[in-house]
Amino acid sequence: MNRRYRFIRRACALLALVASAFAVKVGDPAPGFTAVDSNGKQQRLSDYKGKFVVLEWHNQGCPYTKKHYESGNMQRLQKEWTAKGVIWLTAISSAPGTQGFVTPSQENNYLKTMNAAPTAVLMDPGGSLGHLYAAKTTPHMFIIDPNGTLIYNGAIDDHPTSDQGDIARSKNYVSAALEQAMGGKPVAEAATRPYGCSVKYKD
Amino acid sequence: MAIFLNIRLAASLIVALASSFGGSPQAPPQHARVELLSRQASVKPNSDLQLGVHFILEKGWHIYWINPGDSGQPPSFNWKLPLGFSAGEIQWPRPERLQPSKELLDYGYDNEVLLPLTIHAPSAIGGRAAEFAADAKWITCREVCIPEHADLHLSLPVGATTSLDQQHSQLFAKTDRLIPQPLPRGWNASATSGKDDFVLTIRAGQPITQADFFPLDPGQIDNAAPQKLQQTSHGAKIALKKSDLLIKPITALRGVLVIPGGPAYRIEAHVRQPIQ
Numbered sequence: 141m142n143r144r145y146r147f148i149r150r151a152c153a154l155l156a157l158v159a160s161a162f163a164v165k166v167g168d169p170a171p172g173f174t175a176v177d178s179n180g181k182q183q184r185l186s187d188y189k190g191k192f193v194v195l196e197w198h199n200q201g202c203p204y205t206k207k208h209y210e211s212g213n214m215q216r217l218q219k220e221w222t223a224k225g226v227i228w229l230t231a232i233s234s235a236p237g238t239q240g241f242v243t244p245s246q247e248n249n250y251l252k253t254m255n256a257a258p259t260a261v262l263m264d265p266g267g268s269l270g271h272l273y274a275a276k277t278t279p280h281m282f283i284i285d286p287n288g289t290l291i292y293n294g295a296i297d298d299h300p301t302s303d304q305g306d307i308a309r310s311k312n313y314v315s316a317a318l319e320q321a322m323g324g325k326p327v328a329e330a331a332t333r334p335y336g337c338s339v340k341y342k343d
Numbered sequence: 344m345a346i347f348l349n350i351r352l353a354a355s356l357i358v359a360l361a362s363s364f365g366g367s368p369q370a371p372p373q374h375a376r377v378e379l380l381s382r383q384a385s386v387k388p389n390s391d392l393q394l395g396v397h398f399i400l401e402k403g404w405h406i407y408w409i410n411p412g413d414s415g416q417p418p419s420f421n422w423k424l425p426l427g428f429s430a431g432e433i434q435w436p437r438p439e440r441l442q443p444s445k446e447l448l449d450y451g452y453d454n455e456v457l458l459p460l461t462i463h464a465p466s467a468i469g470g471r472a473a474e475f476a477a478d479a480k481w482i483t484c485r486e487v488c489i490p491e492h493a494d495l496h497l498s499l500p501v502g503a504t505t506s507l508d509q510q511h512s513q514l515f516a517k518t519d520r521l522i523p524q525p526l527p528r529g530w531n532a533s534a535t536s537g538k539d540d541f542v543l544t545i546r547a548g549q550p551i552t553q554a555d556f557f558p559l560d561p562g563q564i565d566n567a568a569p570q571k572l573q574q575t576s577h578g579a580k581i582a583l584k585k586s587d588l589l590i591k592p593i594t595a596l597r598g599v600l601v602i603p604g605g606p607a608y609r610i611e612a613h614v615r616q617p618i619q
Contacts, residue, residue: 164587165587165590166590167590201487202487202488203482203488203489203490204488238486239486239487271446274446274587276413276414276447277413277414293587293588294588300416301416301419301480302416302482302488302490303480303490330590331562331587331588331589331590332562332588333561333562333588335414335416336414337414337415337484337487337488338413338414338415338443338444338447338449338484339444339447340444340486341444341445341446341447343444343445
């Protein structure tokens with residue numbers, strides 16, 4: 141392969157990334173990515189073709205994230221859906237020096253302490269994965285179907301507060317979407333306003 | 344000495360534990376001074392009065408508008424009113440644009456804001472004073488966000504006549520100018536839906552050189568995308584990028600139009616769909 145061709149290919153790949161940065165729409169193919177997880181392992185979205193994939197944006201210091209972890213709600217969801225074959229990827233896009241930034245070992249300790257059970261945690265301190273999906277808040281949830289199509293983009297539930305007391309009376313959009321999609325039905329509420337703290341991007 | 348140190352340690356642990364449970368309702372908020380104020384000095388039976396929740400924020404901290412934008416949450420109030428009194432909706436002053444990062448944009452208030460609302464007093468009021476209270480909950484953010492709350496109280500005398508409160512009525516009057524008004528007579532707003540944008544057309548009978556649109560409904564426009572204003576001889580056309588979250592056609596764009604240095608207007612623009 142000559143160098144010129146390689147350069148063009150790279151430029152095209154970069155362009156594709158830029159073009160998709162603000163167009164993560166339900167119904168479109170979910171943008172592919174490769175990211176390193178908290179165990180140092182490469183995680184590729186394409187590795188999970190044929191499975192449902194949940195992406196969960198995370199910041200352990202954010203009161204809205206704490207609502208769902210200190211209550212055990214997020215861990216319950218992770219366990220329930222991974223037991224049904226769903227791949228659950230937690231993503232951390234906090235830049236170094238900002239709230240929620242953790243080293244891989246700090247994150248692994250947190251998972252243990254919180255009894256959390258995602259399939260993997262994607263370490264994204266540079267924010268490229270967050271920008272690729274236009275992740276706005278923690279939490280911000282995405283669901284990708286077995287064909288690689290984005291089928292949900294939005295909030296975890298319908299109570300945009302930081303109060304744990306609201307969880308019991310909330311409708312969980314992620315569970316509803318997964319139940320509908322697994323049952324062969326269209327997702328009724330496929331795009332909602334995500335709520336929480338802003339993702340602590342480096343810029 | 345060792346015992347003394349242990350007691351101190353235990354005491355500080357108890358304090359730490361207490362605060363980790365969210366603190367008591369009496370714990371004062373850390374990043375704002377919040378008070379319940381009245382525009383009037385007394386309550387008159389069978390009349391309206393205006394109360395307001397006044398936030399004075401610590402420098403660098405902000406709270407949110409009714410549509411907080413990409414992150415955050417508007418303050419909420421659980422009112423406890425005397426028997427027979429009823430409360431209207433908060434009249435939200437025009438917000439500011441707050442940008443946590445280059446691709447995210449929030450709507451809210453920094454420094455200071457008064458959130459007024461109208462209270463209706465019944466024709467018969469029991470007692471010589473009316474006691475108003477509210478459980479206020481809000482989230483305040485700088486680089487990080489902190490949920491805060493306060494129990495607000497206000498006692499007003501009941502009288503046959505009423506007058507303005509000398510101390511606070513000016514703050515209410517100043518806030519009146521920040522409350523979005525209906526469009527002036529002869530103005531109108533309409534919108535068209537394109538592939539990637541809405542175009543909001545304002546007809547004002549005169550060119551508009553600058554304006555900002557604040558959407559009332561989340562998930563319609565991309566908050567952080569620049570709003571492209573094109574001045575026309577009768578007003579302006581403003582291109583608003585559609586949100587990623589918009590997957591169904593909408594019939595109306597509701598929001599607030601702010602003319603910098605001028606007033607803020609409430610807008611409800613019917614959206615014409617593209618011709619297929």
